[in-house]
Each structure stands twice: as structure tokens, then as C-alpha cells.
Amino acid sequence: MQIFPFLVVAWIVAVGLYGLVASRDLIHQIVCLIVVQSSTYVLLLGIGYVTGGVAPYFYDISPHAKAVDPVVQALALTDVVVEAAVTALLLSFAIQAHKRFGTLDPHELVEFKG
Amino acid sequence: MTPRQRLWLFTIAAAGLVACYLWAFAGLPGFGNYPGPYGQEILKHAIAQTNATGVVSAINFDYRGFDTVGEEFILFTAAAGMSVVLRKLRGEHEQRAKSPYDRDLPPTSDAIRVPTLALVGPVVLIGWWLASHAQTNPSGGFQGGVILATAFMLVYLSGEFLAFRRLSPVALLNGAEALGAGAFVAVGLAAVAQGLPYLDNFLPLGQVPGAVSSSGTIALISFFVGIEVAAAFTLIIGELLEQTLFSSGGKIPRNPPIRDPLASRESQGNV
Amino acid sequence: MIPNAAMDILQVTVLILVAAGATVVVRTRERTRLVLVLSGYGMLLAILFFAFQAPDVSLSELTVGAVALPLILLLAIAKVRKRPE
Numbered sequence: 001m002q003i004f005p006f007l008v009v010a011w012i013v014a015v016g017l018y019g020l021v022a023s024r025d026l027i028h029q030i031v032c033l034i035v036v037q038s039s040t041y042v043l044l045l046g047i048g049y050v051t052g053g054v055a056p057y058f059y060d061i062s063p064h065a066k067a068v069d070p071v072v073q074a075l076a077l078t079d080v081v082v083e084a085a086v087t088a089l090l091l092s093f094a095i096q097a098h099k100r101f102g103t104l105d106p107h108e109l110v111e112f113k114g
Numbered sequence: 115m116t117p118r119q120r121l122w123l124f125t126i127a128a129a130g131l132v133a134c135y136l137w138a139f140a141g142l143p144g145f146g147n148y149p150g151p152y153g154q155e156i157l158k159h160a161i162a163q164t165n166a167t168g169v170v171s172a173i174n175f176d177y178r179g180f181d182t183v184g185e186e187f188i189l190f191t192a193a194a195g196m197s198v199v200l201r202k203l204r205g206e207h208e209q210r211a212k213s214p215y216d217r218d219l220p221p222t223s224d225a226i227r228v229p230t231l232a233l234v235g236p237v238v239l240i241g242w243w244l245a246s247h248a249q250t251n252p253s254g255g256f257q258g259g260v261i262l263a264t265a266f267m268l269v270y271l272s273g274e275f276l277a278f279r280r281l282s283p284v285a286l287l288n289g290a291e292a293l294g295a296g297a298f299v300a301v302g303l304a305a306v307a308q309g310l311p312y313l314d315n316f317l318p319l320g321q322v323p324g325a326v327s328s329s330g331t332i333a334l335i336s337f338f339v340g341i342e343v344a345a346a347f348t349l350i351i352g353e354l355l356e357q358t359l360f361s362s363g364g365k366i367p368r369n370p371p372i373r374d375p376l377a378s379r380e381s382q383g384n385v
Numbered sequence: 386m387i388p389n390a391a392m393d394i395l396q397v398t399v400l401i402l403v404a405a406g407a408t409v410v411v412r413t414r415e416r417t418r419l420v421l422v423l424s425g426y427g428m429l430l431a432i433l434f435f436a437f438q439a440p441d442v443s444l445s446e447l448t449v450g451a452v453a454l455p456l457i458l459l460l461a462i463a464k465v466r467k468r469p470e
Contacts, residue, residue: 001393002146006139008400010132012407017131019411021124022117027462031419034454035407038430041446042403045437048153051146052389055438056157056169059250063161067169068438069153070160074173076434078185080445081256081343084454085192088350091461092199095357098465099203107117170441244444252440260448267456347453354460 005046012039026094026104030087037083041076048072164315166249166329174254175335179313183298186339190295193346196353222273230272237265245340249329255336259343266348270355282352287345294342301331301338392436399433416462420455427451 016036023029048069054061056070098104115123143149156177157169166172174182245258270278302313310316317330406426413422427450434443 001397002144003139003142004397005145005400006142007136008404010135010139011404013135014128014132015407015411017128018124022121025414025416027416027458027465028414028419031423031458032411034423035410035426038407038426038450041430041442042433045434045439045442046145047142048148048150049146049437050148053438055252055440057167057252057440058161058169059167063157067157069148069150070156070169070173071150071153071178073170073439073442074178075181076439076442077170077174077254077445078182078256080442080449081260082185082188082192084449084457085189085346085350087454088354088457089192089195089199091457092196092353095461095464096199096203104465168441252444254441257441257444257448260445260453264448264452267453350457351460354457354464358460358463 009039009043024105030090044072044076164329166332168249171248171254175332176315189346193349200353227272230268234265234268246337248336249332255339256343259340262344263347282348287349291342291345294338297338396436399436403429403433420459424451424455
């Protein structure tokens with residue numbers, strides 16, 4: 001249990017990268033990027049966890065209770081929302097590529113001149 | 115390089131990467147034994163210094179407010195970038211249907227329309243509540259803003275695209291997004307105008323920790339962030355909707371898929 | 386207070402489910418199926434963040450990863466599919 005969450009993080013990164021490399025569709029590649037990014041959230045929260053700690057909100061519990069680390073939660077929070085907007089930007093690139101090239105296969109979107 | 119060779123090269127490289135990861139994780143102090151002094155220090159002093167019981171939002175908007183300004187501008191840039199990328203290409207003209215009802219789609223069934231339209235009001239209320247209560251509960255500008263944008267999505271999902279477009283014209287959304295982002299920066303500059311560091315918490319802190327009117331600038335900033343995030347997400351959805359509903363025609367100078375000269379014989383056969 | 390052992394079991398179970406979910410997302414090839422599987426993966430992640438005592442991040446992941454992101458993806462897929470003219 002000491003290291004199990006980090007093993008899961010390494011697994012998610014490997015699986016996501018494999019999907020990215022072996023994919024034949026631009027949309028599927030973007031989804032694999034989302035999976036790889038989600039592994040960083042798990043890593044951040046896994047680092048900040050304190051055994052026996054509660055969530056760092058003290059509205060109805062004593063301020064001296066043992067709580068998990070709030071800094072990594074703040075980092076992961078803004079990250080989650082911003083990721084969606086950046087993914088939307090990537091998808092708009094895919095849409096324009098489809099309009100111009102007619103295909104979404106990354107093996108055929110290679111641009112060699114001459 | 116054939117796809118199979120690529121895959122073998124990837125496997126070797128990924129094995130190396132995972133080995134480095136595992137070696138790095140073995141040096142960590144283990145899951146659950148977080149020793150970090152920064153988090154514990156903030157927990158000790160957060161309520162006394164900011165009168166906010168939600169320590170995560172206090173970190174987001176007060177202690178690390180500068181990082182949040184940067185993140186918000188990433189969101190702003192992504193939404194603006196989408197409008198630029200999805201512009202009309204040279205040679206493309208949009209075949210605007212006479213109205214969106216010209217498409218041969220079946221009308222939305224009542225089983226979808228009634229719940230979605232009935233839920234729009236409560237969703238707006240929940241989003242507004244979340245965006246303005248950052249300092250007390252697990253809430254904040256970012257979550258509240260996304261839920262507010264979801265209310266607009268519900269209007270579209272119930273089949274009323276025209277109502278969606280009329281409720282959220284692009285000019286209004288652009289203005290709301292700019293207002294949210296600019297107000298965040300303005301609150302920070304207002305602190306500078308009083309001789310304090312940028313984004314310092316200068317408003318009165320209030321009596322009771324955790325009340326809505328306490329904690330100074332945190333509630334104000336969270337409210338503006340909520341407006342900005344809601345406007346950005348509604349803009350993104352609106353852009354994509356326009357793309358799907360008005361199909362593009364015309365003669366775009368279409369580059370043919372160029373053959374990869376390094377591809378092997380068998381895959382070149384069918385181009 | 387939840388005893389530490391029960392918390393451990395919960396976290397290990399959800400971690401295994403998340404790892405399996407990531408594998409399923411990567412192995413799905415059809416586009417419309419990808420949207421639903423991604424939505425389910427987002428919900429699993431939200432449960433994991435909740436088990437890690439982070440309700441704020443869990444709320445964010447639920448709204449973004451299970452609602453907003455699949456909708457954006459679905460609109461993009463609708464744009465690039467072949468129209469039955």
C-alpha cells in the first residue's frame with residue numbers, strides 16, 4: 001500500500017502512451033492524451049495524502065484536526081478545468097485538418113514536400 | 115518505418131521510462147506519510163489570516179493567487195484561439211440552411227424536453243451558489259462556472275438551438291469573459307494602488323470565519339472567475355455547434371494525402 | 386471516523402478500477418463509444434478523488450470530465466463523420 005497508487009500512475013502513463021503511438025485516428029489520440037493527463041492528477045493527490053487525515057475544510061470540525069495537504073488539491077483543481085478547454089482547442093485543430101485533408105488518419109497526414 | 119517497427123521502438127523506450135518512474139517513486143516517503151512542511155504551515159495559519167474555512171480556495175485565490183491568474187488566462191486564450199482556428203477557410207462557404215429546422219431530424223421527444231427544461235433553473239441556482247461560496251465549502255469559481263455553462267448546454271439538448279443562440283449571443287459572451295478575466299486582474303491592481311503587493315487581500319476580513327461576507331477578496335475573485343469560466347465554456351460549445359449545424363461546402367484547396375516516401379511496399383499499394 | 390483499514394481497501398479497489406478503466410478507454414476504437422467510455426472513466430476518477438479526501442477536485446472532475454468534455458467530443462465527432470448525402 002505504500003507504493004501502490006504510484007504503480008497505478010505508471011501503468012496509466014504507459015497505457016496512454018501506447019494508445020497514442022498505436023492509434024489510427026486523431027480523435028482517439030486526443031482521448032489518449034486526456035488519459036495521460038489524468039494520471040498526473042492521481043499522482044498529485046497521491047503525494048499529498050496523509051493517513052488518517054480528513055479533507056481540509058473546517059466549517060464544522062475543529063481547525064486542529066489532522067488534514068491532508070491542501071496545496072496539491074489547489075493545483076489539481078484548476079488543472080482539471082483548464083484541461084477541458086485545451087482539449088477543445090486540439091479538437092478544433094483536428095476539425096480543420098479534416099476539412100483540408102479529408103482524412104483523420106495520422107499515418108496519412110504526413111506533410112513531406114518533394 | 116513500418117508501424118510494427120514503430121511499436122517495437124516504443125516498447126523499448128516505454129520500458130525505460132517506466133523503469134525510471136519506478137526508481138523515482140521508490141525514493142518517495144510512501145503513500146500516506148506526507149512530510150511536507152508547506153501544507154502543514156498553511157493549515158495552521160489559514161483561518162487566522164484569511165477567515166476562510168475552505169483552505170483550498172484560500173490557497174487558490176489568496177496564497178497562490180498569481181498562479182490562478184495564469185491558469186485563467188490559459189482558459190481565456192483557449193476559448194479565443196478556438197474562434198480563430200475555426201474561422202472560414204479561403205474558398206469555403208458555409209451552406210447555411212434556411213433555418214436549423216430544415217435538417218431532417220426528428221423533433222425532440224417530450225421525455226427529454228420536460229426534464230431538461232425543468233432542470234435549467236435549479237442548475238443555474240446551484241452554479242451561482244457554488245461560485246459565490248468559495249471560502250466555506252468545497253466549491254469555488256471554477257466548478258460553479260462549469261455548472262453554469264451546463265445550464266446553457268441543457269437548453270441546447272432539449273432541442274431549442276434558436277433559444278440557446280438567443281440566450282447567449284456571441285457578443286455578450288465575449289463581453290462576459292473579458293469582464294471576468296479583467297476584473298480578476300483589476301482586483302489585484304487595486305491592491306497595488308493602495309501600496310500593497312499585487313493581489314494582496316485588502317478588503318475587510320469580517321468577523322465570523324466562513325461567512326459569505328468574510329475573507330476579503332477571496333469571495334469577490336471567485337465570483338468573477340465563475341463568470342469567466344461559464345462564458346468560456348459556453349463560447350466553446352457555441353463554436354462547435356455552429357460548425358456542426360452549418361455544414362461547409364465550397365472548394366477548399368484540398369491538399370491530397372501525400373504518400374510517405376519511407377513507408378514500406380505493402381502499405382504503399384493501396385494509395 | 387472510518388478506520389484506516391477500511392479506507393485502505395476502498396482506495397485500493399478504486400485504484401484497480403481506474404487502471405482497468407484507462408485500459409478500456411485506450412482499447413476502444415469506435416468514436417461514439419469513446420465518448421461514453423470517457424464519461425464513465427471521469428466518474429471513476431471522481432470517486433477516486435473523493436476517496437483521497439479531495440471533494441473539491443472530485444466536484445471539478447465530475448462536472449468537467451463526465452459532462453462537459455464528452456459533449457465537446459461528441460460535437461467534434463459529429464462534425465467529422467461522413468455525411469450520408
